[in-house]
Amino acid sequence: MGALVGLGVGVGLMLVWSAFFVPRTPRVRTRSVGRLRELLDRAGLGQVSTTGFVILCLVLAIGAALVIQLVSGTPPVAVAFGAMGGYLPVAMVAGRARRRLREFAEVWPEAVDNLASAVRAGLSLPDALAGLGTRGPVPLREAFDQFALDYQVSGRFGECLDRLKARLADPTGDRVVEGLRVAREVGGGELGRLLRNLSGYLRDDARTRSEMEARQAWTVNGARLAVAAPWLVLLFMSFQSEVIRRYASPAGVVVLAMGAVSCFVAYRLMMRIGRLPIERRILS
Numbered sequence: 001m002g003a004l005v006g007l008g009v010g011v012g013l014m015l016v017w018s019a020f021f022v023p024r025t026p027r028v029r030t031r032s033v034g035r036l037r038e039l040l041d042r043a044g045l046g047q048v049s050t051t052g053f054v055i056l057c058l059v060l061a062i063g064a065a066l067v068i069q070l071v072s073g074t075p076p077v078a079v080a081f082g083a084m085g086g087y088l089p090v091a092m093v094a095g096r097a098r099r100r101l102r103e104f105a106e107v108w109p110e111a112v113d114n115l116a117s118a119v120r121a122g123l124s125l126p127d128a129l130a131g132l133g134t135r136g137p138v139p140l141r142e143a144f145d146q147f148a149l150d151y152q153v154s155g156r157f158g159e160c161l162d163r164l165k166a167r168l169a170d171p172t173g174d175r176v177v178e179g180l181r182v183a184r185e186v187g188g189g190e191l192g193r194l195l196r197n198l199s200g201y202l203r204d205d206a207r208t209r210s211e212m213e214a215r216q217a218w219t220v221n222g223a224r225l226a227v228a229a230p231w232l233v234l235l236f237m238s239f240q241s242e243v244i245r246r247y248a249s250p251a252g253v254v255v256l257a258m259g260a261v262s263c264f265v266a267y268r269l270m271m272r273i274g275r276l277p278i279e280r281r282i283l284s
Helices: 002-021 035-042 050-072 075-120 125-135 138-154 157-168 171-186 191-237 241-248 250-274
Strands: none
Touching: 035 050, 035 075, 050 075, 050 241, 075 125, 075 138, 075 171, 075 191, 075 241, 075 250, 125 138, 125 157, 125 171, 138 157, 157 171, 171 191, 191 241, 191 250, 241 250
């Protein structure tokens, strides 16, 4: 009985000691991808680090502020144009991301048709996907070239599909990849029908979206022109020192601040009213 009590006390003390003094293996936490990282991925700039991009924005902001300060000699105006210079890379990357997604939406039906033809010809699914790197649509070839290389190196179809999704960073690509993954795991002869149905759906979706974007273009262009016009006038006024220096007064700073806030709010409202719904990557 005494031995059992001693053994129990010893085990309890050992557990208490291990709870406080034995180092634990840190848990690996999956961090949600930041908005900036997601924007860079959608633009096809996955190799660009967020730190480098932020540094670029800061350099452009400081450079624009210094140039306007030398021209106008008015710090509030220089700060305003410095903020615009810092936002310029973000606007360019966002525009590139929109163009890339639009381009992908136009070529995905062709890519799915090529997959269906390759599968119908007797090729395996990995070989059919790798073949898109040479005979697929040009915007998608680089991503599928990398898929072919990954599959040759590892031979793990699921992991290669995950890398392909991350490389494409496209909602339509997510749907295609997940459909292929399910077809690969489940098997059966429904892959050809699935690809044909998916191709028809993607064509209809791309046609409808292109028509809506054509009608929306005047709203977007009008909003951008309305926001840019007063700041272009202010830029031209910067070359007239006796006029632009009035913005260095407290009243001038208030006018600049109110103008910036009004332009920002009006632009966001206009874009929100006229924007089309954007499909999110729910399968990423």
